Amino acid sequence: MGFEKLLAARTHHMEASAIREILKVASSPGMTSLAGGLPAAESFPLDIMEELTGAVLARHGAKALQYDASEGFMPLREALVPHLAARRIAASADAIVVFSGSQGVLDTAGKILISPGDTVAVEAPTYLGALQAFNPYEPRYVEIETDDDGLVPESLDRVLATHPVKFVYLVPTFQNPTGRTLPLARRKQVAETLRRRDALLIEDDPYSDLRYTGERVPPIWSLAPEHVVYVSTLSKTFAPGLRVGFCVAPEAIRRWLVIARQGVDLHTSTFAQALAAEYISAGHLDRQLPRILDLYRPRQQAMLEALARHLPEDFRWTRPEGGMFVWVRGPAGLDAEHLNSRALARGVAFVPGKYFFVHHEDGLSTLRMNFTAADPATIDHAVSVIGEAIAEELKAARA
Numbered sequence: 001m002g003f004e005k006l007l008a009a010r011t012h013h014m015e016a017s018a019i020r021e022i023l024k025v026a027s028s029p030g031m032t033s034l035a036g037g038l039p040a041a042e043s044f045p046l047d048i049m050e051e052l053t054g055a056v057l058a059r060h061g062a063k064a065l066q067y068d069a070s071e072g073f074m075p076l077r078e079a080l081v082p083h084l085a086a087r088r089i090a091a092s093a094d095a096i097v098v099f100s101g102s103q104g105v106l107d108t109a110g111k112i113l114i115s116p117g118d119t120v121a122v123e124a125p126t127y128l129g130a131l132q133a134f135n136p137y138e139p140r141y142v143e144i145e146t147d148d149d150g151l152v153p154e155s156l157d158r159v160l161a162t163h164p165v166k167f168v169y170l171v172p173t174f175q176n177p178t179g180r181t182l183p184l185a186r187r188k189q190v191a192e193t194l195r196r197r198d199a200l201l202i203e204d205d206p207y208s209d210l211r212y213t214g215e216r217v218p219p220i221w222s223l224a225p226e227h228v229v230y231v232s233t234l235s236k237t238f239a240p241g242l243r244v245g246f247c248v249a250p251e252a253i254r255r256w257l258v259i260a261r262q263g264v265d266l267h268t269s270t271f272a273q274a275l276a277a278e279y280i281s282a283g284h285l286d287r288q289l290p291r292i293l294d295l296y297r298p299r300q301q302a303m304l305e306a307l308a309r310h311l312p313e314d315f316r317w318t319r320p321e322g323g324m325f326v327w328v329r330g331p332a333g334l335d336a337e338h339l340n341s342r343a344l345a346r347g348v349a350f351v352p353g354k355y356f357f358v359h360h361e362d363g364l365s366t367l368r369m370n371f372t373a374a375d376p377a378t379i380d381h382a383v384s385v386i387g388e389a390i391a392e393e394l395k396a397a398r399a
């Protein structure tokens, strides 16, 4: 039987991420990859996992293996209160809902908010995984302009004035894919616009703890809490495989997020939540984070130095103070997909930036490069190979 014909209309809006295909090639033997978005394996607190597991079993016993509340394991929600307060998010444990990764929040938010044909406003470029989460609910997208400082507030205001936007989705800090961070002045403008236009923002913030230099910028939530669903995760500062993410949302939204997720997974793994609670409340996160920053800081420096050393003058790139990615823009006419094929042939992978745009043609000359998964010498070598591939590509274009 052709089971394809059984698929729901909705299923045809699901797309395998093109990036996953690139990552498959990138992870083949002998390949050096700047393509992935993975935390470095060395960043995981393997040395304390036995201790954490023992502490969880001693403290919670069978409770750590039992079904639990859909809102989340209370000791974790309580541990998240001071963690979030340090980010200027003054939320009570009741206002926090734990999900299976922040990806779980994005899907559930799409499920409760998007009817087919509804409009969602996103940055151009934006996080591909959010588009993947929202697409099955069949939204239309309207793009908000960005520049070197991220989202342009006037463009957000125009979009909200001219489209019936259900919600805005932004990654304001060390954005995936660009690494850009929205400055405080713009955050204030965004908060003011959300209030004036009575709009809802989903603020996705997985990276703000990964700051290597400079000062923290407060989340937009802290400037307009009644208009923002704040989404974050322990994937970058503990272990992504545990799938522990969370959100702080206005009550009316939170209620429906909880009801909708009950039909999906009932709740996030109790054991993973208990490990996360212990990791935070026993002070392990505070000890581990500086180690993670010390691991990534020289990698970020190596990336910026390598780009300056190996890329031609007419290439531009972001200089993020944190996160995992640098965004490179080549001259008009450069085909980054073609360039990636040349780099792959030389054993190096990155991600062509066009996949992060709703309209792929807007990002043909752009590249996303990850700097957390490789050591500084490997990064320098990989960028030098990309530099050679660029020279070859430009020569072929001139011929």
Ligand SMILES: Cc1ncc(COP(=O)(O)O)c(C=O)c1O
Residues within 6 Å of the ligand: 037, 100, 101, 102, 103, 104, 127, 129, 171, 176, 204, 206, 232, 233, 234, 235, 240, 243, 244, 245
């Ligand atoms: C912007 C953004 N949001 C969400 C996620 C998903 O993270 P999680 O592991 O918490 O589901 C990622 C992962 O790379 C991301 O970059």
